[in-house]
Amino acid sequence: MAPVAMAVRALLLLAAVGPAAALWPQPQLQRSPPAAARCPLPPARFRFAHAAGSAVGPGCAVLDEAFQRYRALIFAAARPADKLNISRDPLLLYADTVWGALRGLETFSQLVGRDENGMYYVNETEIVDFPRFPHRGLLLDTSRHYLPLKAILETLDVMAYNKLNVFHWHIVDDPSFPYESFTFPELSRQGAFNPMTHVYTASDVQTVIEYARLRGIRVIAEFDTPGHTLSWGPGAPGLLTLCYLGKDPSGTYGPINPIFNTTYQFVTSLFQEISSVFPDYFIHLGGDEVDFTCWKSNPEILAFMKKMGFGEDYTKLESFYIQRLLDIVSSLGKGYMVWQEVFDNGVKVKPDTIIHVWKNNVPYAEEMANVTKAGYRALLSAPWYLNRISYGQDWMAAYQVEPLKFKGSSKQKDLVIGGEACMWGEYVDVTNLTPRLWPRAGAVAERLWSNATVRNLQDAYVRLADFRCELLRRGVQAEPLFVGYCDHEFGGF
Amino acid sequence: MAPVAMAVRALLLLAAVGPAAALWPQPQLQRSPPAAARCPLPPARFRFAHAAGSAVGPGCAVLDEAFQRYRALIFAAARPADKLNISRDPLLLYADTVWGALRGLETFSQLVGRDENGMYYVNETEIVDFPRFPHRGLLLDTSRHYLPLKAILETLDVMAYNKLNVFHWHIVDDPSFPYESFTFPELSRQGAFNPMTHVYTASDVQTVIEYARLRGIRVIAEFDTPGHTLSWGPGAPGLLTLCYLGKDPSGTYGPINPIFNTTYQFVTSLFQEISSVFPDYFIHLGGDEVDFTCWKSNPEILAFMKKMGFGEDYTKLESFYIQRLLDIVSSLGKGYMVWQEVFDNGVKVKPDTIIHVWKNNVPYAEEMANVTKAGYRALLSAPWYLNRISYGQDWMAAYQVEPLKFKGSSKQKDLVIGGEACMWGEYVDVTNLTPRLWPRAGAVAERLWSNATVRNLQDAYVRLADFRCELLRRGVQAEPLFVGYCDHEFGGF
Numbered sequence: 002m003a004p005v006a007m008a009v010r011a012l013l014l015l016a017a018v019g020p021a022a023a024l025w026p027q028p029q030l031q032r033s034p035p036a037a038a039r040c041p042l043p044p045a046r047f048r049f050a051h052a053a054g055s056a057v058g059p060g061c062a063v064l065d066e067a068f069q070r071y072r073a074l075i076f077a078a079a080r081p082a083d084k085l086n087i088s089r090d091p092l093l094l095y096a097d098t099v100w101g102a103l104r105g106l107e108t109f110s111q112l113v114g115r116d117e118n119g120m121y122y123v124n125e126t127e128i129v130d131f132p133r134f135p136h137r138g139l140l141l142d143t144s145r146h147y148l149p150l151k152a153i154l155e156t157l158d159v160m161a162y163n164k165l166n167v168f169h170w171h172i173v174d175d176p177s178f179p180y181e182s183f184t185f186p187e188l189s190r191q192g193a194f195n196p197m198t199h200v201y202t203a204s205d206v207q208t209v210i211e212y213a214r215l216r217g218i219r220v221i222a223e224f225d226t227p228g229h230t231l232s233w234g235p236g237a238p239g240l241l242t243l244c245y246l247g248k249d250p251s252g253t254y255g256p257i258n259p260i261f262n263t264t265y266q267f268v269t270s271l272f273q274e275i276s277s278v279f280p281d282y283f284i285h286l287g288g289d290e291v292d293f294t295c296w297k298s299n300p301e302i303l304a305f306m307k308k309m310g311f312g313e314d315y316t317k318l319e320s321f322y323i324q325r326l327l328d329i330v331s332s333l334g335k336g337y338m339v340w341q342e343v344f345d346n347g348v349k350v351k352p353d354t355i356i357h358v359w360k361n362n363v364p365y366a367e368e369m370a371n372v373t374k375a376g377y378r379a380l381l382s383a384p385w386y387l388n389r390i391s392y393g394q395d396w397m398a399a400y401q402v403e404p405l406k407f408k409g410s411s412k413q414k415d416l417v418i419g420g421e422a423c424m425w426g427e428y429v430d431v432t433n434l435t436p437r438l439w440p441r442a443g444a445v446a447e448r449l450w451s452n453a454t455v456r457n458l459q460d461a462y463v464r465l466a467d468f469r470c471e472l473l474r475r476g477v478q479a480e481p482l483f484v485g486y487c488d489h490e491f492g493g494f
Numbered sequence: 495m496a497p498v499a500m501a502v503r504a505l506l507l508l509a510a511v512g513p514a515a516a517l518w519p520q521p522q523l524q525r526s527p528p529a530a531a532r533c534p535l536p537p538a539r540f541r542f543a544h545a546a547g548s549a550v551g552p553g554c555a556v557l558d559e560a561f562q563r564y565r566a567l568i569f570a571a572a573r574p575a576d577k578l579n580i581s582r583d584p585l586l587l588y589a590d591t592v593w594g595a596l597r598g599l600e601t602f603s604q605l606v607g608r609d610e611n612g613m614y615y616v617n618e619t620e621i622v623d624f625p626r627f628p629h630r631g632l633l634l635d636t637s638r639h640y641l642p643l644k645a646i647l648e649t650l651d652v653m654a655y656n657k658l659n660v661f662h663w664h665i666v667d668d669p670s671f672p673y674e675s676f677t678f679p680e681l682s683r684q685g686a687f688n689p690m691t692h693v694y695t696a697s698d699v700q701t702v703i704e705y706a707r708l709r710g711i712r713v714i715a716e717f718d719t720p721g722h723t724l725s726w727g728p729g730a731p732g733l734l735t736l737c738y739l740g741k742d743p744s745g746t747y748g749p750i751n752p753i754f755n756t757t758y759q760f761v762t763s764l765f766q767e768i769s770s771v772f773p774d775y776f777i778h779l780g781g782d783e784v785d786f787t788c789w790k791s792n793p794e795i796l797a798f799m800k801k802m803g804f805g806e807d808y809t810k811l812e813s814f815y816i817q818r819l820l821d822i823v824s825s826l827g828k829g830y831m832v833w834q835e836v837f838d839n840g841v842k843v844k845p846d847t848i849i850h851v852w853k854n855n856v857p858y859a860e861e862m863a864n865v866t867k868a869g870y871r872a873l874l875s876a877p878w879y880l881n882r883i884s885y886g887q888d889w890m891a892a893y894q895v896e897p898l899k900f901k902g903s904s905k906q907k908d909l910v911i912g913g914e915a916c917m918w919g920e921y922v923d924v925t926n927l928t929p930r931l932w933p934r935a936g937a938v939a940e941r942l943w944s945n946a947t948v949r950n951l952q953d954a955y956v957r958l959a960d961f962r963c964e965l966l967r968r969g970v971q972a973e974p975l976f977v978g979y980c981d982h983e984f985g986g987f
Contacts, residue, residue, distance in 0.1 A: 145977045149987040176977045194979035198987060392882045393921070426977070428886070432966070432984045433973040436926035473925070480926040484638045484669045484919070486687035491925045494642040494691060 022112045022123075025468035026164055026447035027455045028130035037125035040092075042113060044076040044121060049106075052093065063099045066215050071106045074475055075113045076121065092123065103217040104130065104164050111471065134404070136355075136380055136419030137449040138167035138221075139442060141434075144174035144232065145426030147199040152431045154212050159439055159477050161216035163446035168213050169285060169421055171223045172201070175231040180206075180224075184274045185267075191235035206278060221338065222279045224271070225287025227257035227322050240267055242302065244295040255295020259322035260305040269329050276333040283355065284330060288348075289340035291319050320348045327351065338380065344372055355380050355418065366407035373413035381420035385445050387438065388425040394482060396465070397458055400444035405453070419449050439479035440469040515605045515616075518961035519657055519940035520948045521623035530618035533585075535606060537569040537614060542599075545586065556592045559708050564599045567968055568606045569614065585616065596710040597623070597657050604964065627897070629848075629873055629912030630942040631660035631714075632935060634927075637667035637725065638919030640692040645924045647705050652932055652970050654709035656939035661706050662778060662914055664716045665694070668724040673699070673717075677767045678760075684728035699771060714831065715772045717764070718780025720750035720815050733760055735795065737788040748788020752815035753798040762822050769826040776848065777823060781841075782833035784812050813841045820844070831873065837865055848873050848911065859900035866906035874913035878938050880931065881918040887975060889958070890951055893937035898946070912942050932972035933962040 024031065049068040051058045059065060094109065096102035108130060112123045139160055141148060157168060172180050178192030179200045190196045201209075213220050234241040234254050239261070241254040258264055275284060293315040296302045302318070311317040323343055330337050331351060338355040339348075345368075350356075356372045357380045358365050365383035372379040384402045399422070405414045422445040424438055443465055447455065455461075462482065470487035472479040478491055517524065542561040544551045552558060587602065589595035601623060605616045632653055634641060650661060665673050671685030672693045683689045694702075706713050727734040727747050732754070734747040751757055768777060786808040789795045795811070804810040816836055823830050824844060831848040838861075843849075849865045850873045851858050858876035865872040877895045892915070898907045915938040917931055936958055940948065948954075955975065963980035965972040971984055 146974060147979060147983075149983070149985060151985070151987075177979075195981075198983075199979055389885045390883055392884065428974060428976065430974050430983075431987075432971045433926070433929035436929065478925045481639060481921060481923045483921065486640060486670075486692055488688075490640075490642070490691075490923075492642060492644070494644075494924075 022114065022126065023464040023467040024108060024111050025443060025464050026450040027452070027464065028108060028128045029452055030127070030129040032127045034125060039122050039124050042075075042121040042123060047072075047076075047121075050091075052091070057099055057102075061099060063215055063217070064102060067103050067106050071110050075110050077474075100166075100217040101131075103161070104132075107162060107164065111468070132164065132166075132450045133452060134417070134419030134449045136167055136421075137165045137446060138169050138380075138419065138421030139165050139438075139445075140169040140171050140223075140382070140421050140423040140425075142171045142174065142424065142426035142429075143179055143201070144171065144177050146430035147177065147179055147194055148426075148434065149431055150201070150205050150208065152434055153209055155435065155477070156438065157209070157213050157216055157218055158475075159435075159472065159479075160218055160446075162472065162475070162477075163443050164450050165422075165442070165446050166218050167419075167421065168209075168218050168220045169223060169423075170209070170220055171225070171285075171425075173224060173232060174229045178232040178236065182271065182274060184270050185236060187236035188233060189236070192232040203278070210280065219281045220279060221281050221283050221285050222275060223285035223287055223338075224275060225285075225289065225340075226268070226326065227259060227319065228289065228291040229287060230257050233257075237267060239263060242295050242299055245298040245300065248300075251298075253295070255299075256291050257322065258299075258302070259318055259325075260302060264322075265325055265329065268326060272326075272330055272333060272335075276330070276335050283336045283338050285338040285357070286323075286326060286330065286343075287340055288319075288323055288343040289359070290342070293319075316346045320346050323348045327354075341368055341372070344375070344377065350377070352376065353378070357382060357421075359383050359386075359423070361386075369404070369417065370407040370409045370413070373407075373409055373416040376416070378416050378418050380418055382423050385420060385422045386425065387422050387441050387445075388427065388429055390437065394462075396441045396444040396482070399441065400448060400458065400461055401456070402445075402448060403453065403456075404448070420445065422446075435478040436480035439472060439477060440465055440482065441480075443468060515607065515619065516957040516960040517601060517604050517621075518936060518957050519943040520945075520957065521601060521621045522945055523620070523622040525620045526618060532615050532617050535568075535614040535616060540565075540569075540614075543584075545584070550592060550595075554592060556708055556710070557595060560596050560599050564603050568603050570967075593659075593710040594624075596654070597625075600655060600657060604961070625657065625659075625943045626945060627910070627912030627942045629660055629914075630658045630939060631662045631873075631912065631914030632658050632931075632938075633662040633664050633716075633875070633914050633916040633918075635664045635667065635917065635919035635922075636672055636694070637664065637670050639923035640670065640672055640687055641919075641927065642924055643694070643698050643701065645927055646702055648928065648970070649931065650702070650706050650709055650711055651968075652928075652965065652972075653711055655965065655968070655970075656936050657943050658915075658935070658939050659711050660912075660914065661702075661711050661713045662716060662916075663702070663713055664718070664778075664918075666717060666725060667722045671725040671729065675764065675767060677763050678730060680729035681726060682729070685725040696771070703773065712774045712776075713772060714774050714776050714778050715768060716778035716780055716831075717768060718778075718782065718833075719761070719819065720752060720812065721782065721784040722780060723750050726750075730760060732756060735788050735792055738791040738793065741793075744791070746788070748792075749784050750815065751792075751795070752811055752818075753795060757815075758818055758822065761819060765819075765823055765826060765828075769823070769828050776829045776831050778831040778850070779816075779819060779823065779836075780833055781812075781816055781836040782852070783835070784808075786812075809839045813839050816841045820847075834861055834865070837868070837870065843870070845869065847871070850875060850914075852876050852879075852916070854879075862897070862910065863900040863902045863906070866900075866902055866909040869909070871909050871911050873911055875916050878913060878915045879918065880915050880934050880938075881920065881922055883930065887955075889934045889937040889975070892934065893941060893951065893954055894949070895938075895941060896946065896949075897941070913938065915939075928971040929973035932965060932970060933958055933975065934973075936961060 057064060094105040096105055108128060112126060113121055115121055177194045178188050181189045181200050181202050189200045193200045210220050231254060240257055242256055242258040244251045244253045244255050296315055306318060327350060336353050338357050340357050340359055344356045355378045358368045359382045361383050369379050381404045385399055404417055404420055422442040429437055466482050469479050469482060473487050473491045474489040550557060587598040589598055601621060605619060606614055608614050670687045671681050674682045674693050674695050682693045686693045703713050724747060733750055735749055735751040737744045737746045737748050789808055799811060820843060829846050831850050833850050833852055837849045848871045851861045852875045854876050862872050874897045878892055897910055897913055915935040922930055959975050962972050966980050966984045967982040
């Protein structure tokens with residue numbers, strides 16, 4: 002019986018064999034004939050295979066492993082195929098890239114239904130699909146609370162179900178430094194919550210990167226400086242600014258000290274390591290929320306400000322640091338993303354820099370307009386801080402965002418590469434991460450994948466509630482949208 | 495080595511053998527000598543035993559099973575005692591009742607620490623303790639979402655850790671009727687989300703009651719009428735009011751129809767069953783949020799209103815129903831709790847009725863004053879709807895509530911029997927119940943247990959964060975209060 006033949010050539014086109022299945026995110030085109038045939042899919046006779054003429058065949062780990070994963074997801078505990086039996090009318094999936102084929106497999110898995118007798122089937126459907134934005138990300142914060150490797154891997158699975166393709170790993174910050182650096186092992190030894198249990202070893206990091214790659218997800222690591230670095234201090238003596246109370250050091254520390262050459266030697270070595278560990282072209286360099294209080298208290302910094310002619314404008318000192326950091330990272334052959342302050346402060350950045358718009362104290366649409374007018378690429382997160390929760394169906398607000406709703410030319414709009422849902426960790430750890438993320442982050446995923454015209458809240462509710470039940474069936478602890486139940490509840494009762 | 499000897503006689507007094515351990519909820523008195531001795535507790539030589547002269551000995555299931563539970567909680571996987579070895583100075587726990595002894599065991603378990611070498615110990619401490627309010631409840635809603643038995647039992651465990659003693663089981667409501675009635679089996683067959691999987695069988699209910707009893711928790715079932723009964727309709731034809739659109743039935747249903755004798759026959763039979771199934775003296779009869787729209791549309795009800803001389807005052811019709819219901823339940827030898835509308839509408843209730851204050855549109859302190867002025871016992875929930883979430887540390891608002899802060903005599907204050915944290919189920923099911931409940935409901939637990947003077951937020955933060963780590967150690971998926979980590983994280987990494 003009908004295996005899904007697969008040819009990796011053109012755009013996603015899934016010709017499956019009723020009524021339209023509910024899909025999340027909504028494809029660009031989904032069409033079923035008026036009298037669509039229902040095609041049974043007996044597990045024992047089903048297999049995925051590469052179509053004749055496919056540019057990719059067996060041996061491509063991304064697809065080979067995806068075939069196994071999706072077979073298990075679709076048929077749960079059903080018996081696998083034991084022999085090849087290609088029907089005359091295989092279900093076809095065409096894709097330009099293996100990544101497109103991966104997305105198509107996810108769509109196919111959502112098309113498969115199960116009738117009252119337990120028989121699997123797909124209804125005849127034609128789907129043409131492609132993402133609206135190329136950058137569809139999710140930020141996890143592993144510094145405010147440590148997230149175990151397993152939680153990160155599970156999140157990557159659910160990202161793939163949502164067709165999200167960028168894992169923004171906000172790996173270190175003020176509270177803890179869980180990244181085990183081989184160049185500076187003292188950073189995590191002194192800076193992790195627990196240097197034995199609450200760290201990411203080199204092997205953990207490799208596991209995350211490869212697990213993500215096999216699911217079509219890029220990993221962009223963020224090492225935020227010069228602020229948000231308090232946890233770096235104990236393992237890197239002399240790196241942070243010593244704060245003063247009057248004429249004496251107060252015993253507390255501020256942002257990275259930007260006036261010493263040793264600082265830039267340290268930064269160069271660290272980012273050399275980061276550049277080689279994380280294969281993605283982009284590194285997120287942070288640059289947000291630099292508090293000047295400590296810098297202002299330090300006499301050496303005051304002298305430096307004077308010498309450099311910065312007056313009392315500490316954004317100039319901040320820019321001085323960031324500029325050197327960007328040059329260092331550029332020289333390592335990497336591109337970079339930065340939080341919007343770097344742009345707001347007028348730091349000179351490379352033309353291919355991605356400006357990450359996050360602030361909510363001014364309308365983010367204005368910032369999107371400004372960033373793109375200046376010719377930079379913009380990434381939107383301001384309305385998608387999903388760590389912020391409120392009572393009721395707050396996924397709707399995230400869903401109703403329109404990233405391109407700002408004043409600007411079509412050339413400006415083209416500079417919007419997408420967005421990221423952010424799950425900051427002040428109040429989130431492994432105990433509540435999954436129900437807080439899913440299905441709420443699905444709202445962002447559909448906004449970034451589907452056509453701009455896909456905005457109907459009632460329709461989205463029905464599909465998202467259905468998709469959430471599918472997440473439960475796949476073992477994901479996703480919270481309910483509203484009153485009701487699923488055929489397969491979490492925990493399998 | 496020192497077993498905890500136990501005499502069930504006086505108030506809780508735990509004389510254990512440093513610095514004061516962080517306890518939740520805070521005991522009425524906790525004292526350690528300036529140079530408190532540290533007493534090691536080697537698991538293999540530790541056992542609980544009844545003290546000579548105790549009114550209760552082996553054979554009391556509540557204590558026998560509690561000894562086993564707390565031994566396992568305290569020592570985790572450590573080897574049990576294999577021989578009796580009573581020291582000359584046993585740790586003593588005195589209690590007036592077995593229930594008090596149970597609370598003392600919980601306190602003792604929180605006193606036990608573990609040093610760097612893995613050795614268990616307690617520091618010399620004297621504790622005198624008793625609850626401020628006798629009714630310390632938690633409401634779970636199993637109608638808007640079904641909660642599997644396991645989730646209810648786990649919640650009972652964590653209630654006991656918090657010294658909460660009343661499980662208010664809001665078992666049925668509009669969306670579903672999961673209670674399997676032996677008198678009216680069609681109610682769940684037609685009214686449950688799924689009559690096979692999403693129901694509480696008689697055995698399930700007995701399991702909940704006994705599990706709760708062994709933990710010192712009463713189970714008060716709520717069968718809310720005449721509103722909140724839409725799910726009763728399909729399994730009880732003729733019970734609900736048929737709504738009209740002009741002259742014709744609209745096909746939709748409203749509250750229970752209060753004008754037919756058959757209604758009261760049904761109600762009598764159902765509450766006969768409920769009275770025998772749930773052994774607690776109290777039943778919660780609901781009585782909240784009765785929508786009059788449907789009653790107003792129904793010509794038979796209009797005729798009845800006229801006949802009874804109710805004019806256009808539908809609260810009189812509501813009261814007519816409630817009065818008969820209360821009389822029925824009284825005749826079954828049961829006491830009842832009702833939501834505040836029953837009192838607000840002037841229904842005549844028995845003197846021992848508990849009025850449950852929940853509304854937030856008017857200051858709840860006024861309602862507490864009014865209820866107690868009328869001589870009724872009051873139970874507070876209005877500020878403790880924990881299903882309502884907001885960003886940040888919202889446990890603090892719950893913690894800062896003072897139930898007795900209303901204008902009234904000391905006699906009135908004496909009528910406040912306590913309160914209940916409520917976790918309504920619109921947005922909560924098994925996927926997010928535990929992290930949403932804990933440790934937030936702990937704030938309510940301490941308010942209801944500890945002295946009124948125990949209100950320091952900083953102190954509470956430290957103890958509650960510590961208690962939450964202990965909950966993780968016990969396997970409870972309790973969410974974090976803020977940035978940080980625990981030695982034993984959830985999932986054991």
